[in-house]
Amino acid sequence: MGVVLNLDEKKNQQASIQKLVDLTKADMGRVNALILSKAGSDVEMIPEVANHLISSGGKRLRPMMTLAAAAMFGYEGEGHVQLATSVEFMHTATLLHDDVVDESDLRRGKSTARMIWGNQASVLVGDFLLGQAFKMMVDVGSLDALDVLATSASVIAEGEVMQLAAAKNMETTEDEYLAVIKAKTAALFSAAAEVGPIIADASRAHRLALRSYGLNLGLAFQLIDDALDYGGTAADLGKNVGDDFREGKITMPLLLSYRRGSEDERAFWKSSIEQGNNDDEALQKAIGLMTKHGSIADTVQRARHFGEIARDALAPLPQTPQKDALIDVIDFCISRVN
Incomplete structure (x- = not known):
């Protein structure tokens, strides 16, 4: 179920984060070891719940960004490993909390922690990981x-x-929605990128460049996720296609379709989203309306726009392998719609 998006762009078909993976491989080994160590507890349920999500196959893009951003400015200390681990714990805690708020059944193709251990355990283990993250930051x-x-x-x-x-x-506006994803998703991308130059004692200009890069990359990343929920596959998403629709989530493709639609179409959206009439037949109709109004493709275009801002943020920085790798991340994030 869904619209297959094909951008037909050679560079996007080849987009990869392999450079970033290779450059950060040694340090990520240390991060992964620290993750396992800091997720441990004498309270048996804590490592069980934490490791369920930690070991579920995420790319760990955010901590790799922290490591690369520190190395870009010649950092040679130990703090980048702890900060990268803090970033990953913050991300994991957010996912645990999100799944409770959204009542999600799947995460990265597996049953969510809340489905196995319950909502209370998911929230509390998320809080534990946040506490561990802040301890490492202090260290x-x-x-x-x-x-x-x-x-x-x-x-x-x-x-x-x-x-x-x-x-x-x-009635949510596009500006209001962008404010939500700027806070909910882009803020951690931005912080993950900015702490690298901070601990490397880089200049304020370099710090602001990485902050802008992370922020705009995060916006692009979330908009592509929005597009994939209606135009991807379950394998792409690690969850069911149309989950945003079933949960009544306001996302960019939905907003664009509602605003561009006829009076009858807007009545359909209100019935589906506000009143919960969102069965499989309604989902098919929703995807059809998005196709009619170009809402998914235009969501991808907005993601590309923020991707270009992220690319421009890095442009003045000295040429390094890490800079090239972070630029590749932009193309990779957007190419996920292929």
Whole structure:
């Protein structure tokens, strides 16, 4: 079920994060070991729940960004490993909390932790991981890095509440939606990229460049996720196609279709999203309306726009292998719709 998106662009068909993986391989080995160590607890359920999600096959893109951004400016200390692990724990905690709020059954193709251990355990283990993340940030000893990551944790929580307030509200504007994903998704991408130059004592200009790169990459990443929910496959998503629709989530393809639709079409969207009439037949109709109005393709175009801003943010920086790898990440994120 869904529309197959094919951008027919050679560079996107070949897009890969392999350069980033190769450059950070040694340090990611240390990050992975630290993840397993810090997820441990004498309380048996904590490592069980944490490792269920930690071991489920995520790419760990955010911690790799932290490692590459530090190396880009010649960092040679130990703090980047702890900060990268903190970033991954923050991300994992957010996913555990998200699945409870969204009542999700699948995450990365597996049953969510809440389906196995319940909502309470998922929330509390997420809180444990956040606590471990902040302990590692303190151990690094950089107040600036701590400030950036702590601020992002607060902003992410605000984004979750903003999304909850906008749930099933078809009058949400595009600007309001972008504010939600800027907080909920892009804030952690931005922080993950910015703490690298911070601990490497890079210049303010370099720090701001990585902040902008991460922020706009995060916006592009989320918009592609939005497109994939209606135009991808379950294998792409690690969840069921149309889950956003069934959960009444306001996303970019839906907003564009609603605003571009006829009066009858807008009545359909209100019935489906606000009143919960969202069975498989309604999903097929929703995808058909998105195709009619070009909503999925235009969501991808918006993602490309933010991707180009991310690319331009890095343009003035010195040429390094890490810079090339971070640019590849932009193409990879957008190419996921192929």
